[in-house]
Amino acid sequence: MKITIIGTGYVGLVTGACLAELGNDVLCLDLDANKVAILNNGGIPIHEPGLDVIVASNRANGRLKFTTDIEQSVAHGDIQFIAVGTPPDEDGSADLQYVLAAAKNIGKYMHGFKVVIDKSTVPVGTAEKVSKTIASELQQRKLDTASFSVISNPEFLKEGAAVEDFMRPDRIVIGSDNDALGLKAKAVMKQLYAPFNRNRERTYWMDVRSAEFTKYAANAMLATRISFMNELANLADRVGVDIEAVRHGIGSDPRIGHSFLYAGCGYGGSCFPKDVQALERTAREYDQDLLILRAVESVNDHQKQVLGKKVVARFGADLTGLHFALWGLAFKPNTDDMRAASSRVLLQELVSRGATIAVHDPVAMDEARRVLALDFAATPDQLAQIHYVKHPMDALDNADALLIVTEWKAYRSPEFSQLKAKLKNPIIFDGRNLFDPIDMADAGIEYHGIGRSVLT
């Protein structure tokens, strides 16, 4: 099938590469000429396991191409995926300017019949706005031979496992209209996703608005589980309970399940924070206050400060002259994505109190340099308090403590005797509960986890 992907970011590039891998003829458009140049020169602008291999092989066999030419991209695909960003606006609502710009371009250049797919995470009612935008362009062109239908097909992939998630989805949610064009588009979608439904049917068909809502409901639920556990972990710290034991104890109930119950130093990334906010904003437009989600957000804001607070409780408010090691900058493992990462909040806190920090991340260091330069644009002296090291163990030299923010596999089994020898003080602040407090006590390491105070 001939497919155009509009927006070649985390979602667009993975979608394009995976659909090309399945035999489709895919053209990816991006307005960022630098990104397109990297891809056309055989590079990959993001870190995503397994993506480089399928991008390279499908570029080589001619099924995956990249362009900045809008007219060419609209002409190419009978299916037009919109996978552009939907960042939060100032009031927390999803900023639809990129989605509607993409829709406008489709309307401006299209001929014949197009299936237009909203893959971006967009609030209820966006498909209608996309439809109106395309229709108004067609009207201006007085082109009544062209037709289209807008489908909602939200993406559920996880960064760090995006290729695997796309190729083996738990579910495919498709919202379509029931008019003649909607049914025509639905038939195209069935054909497009047929390879994913061979073992079992994974597609959930519904109306467009319900599909748009489903994506927000899923992310809001996951964020809720995390904030719930984080709030309990903070209480566990006060009452002398090990939240990890509690996690096992409750997760074994199949009604609760084990996934997404990890306490830590807060969730980040490009999706949970903005999607929770956008859903709250939608509710307010309809005169409803989402009390649970308001709490989820504020618990998370607080949780991103928890490691910094633990450091201050241990070392005092003035950290001048103290030096720390920080392992993990990305918002989660297996990605270089730094959007809304907890490390950024922690670094602000520590350097503004006078500390110096040696930081390490297996893949996010370049992105961290870019993002932190913006975070500290007004205080370059503070930026200079952050040093990057190539090996995690090198960060430990003369550090007053080790802080862990991202649960990369490479950090899970350090040589503790070596770690202890390198640190000035054998102290670990573990924002992801990677280690066992008993093992730490046995190793002579002072250990501060999240909700694990029973054993320290």
Ligand code: NAD
């Ligand atoms: P991203 O910022 O990585 O990529 C978006 C790309 O769109 C950028 O490269 C940008 O240059 C390009 N772009 C913007 N306007 C354009 C236009 N008019 N024409 C062509 N290209 C344009 O964003 P992302 O992380 O891939 O997210 C995209 C959407 O998918 C968002 O709505 C997001 O919420 C959703 N989503 C993201 C994830 C994730 O894990 N990143 C998962 C599920 C859903």
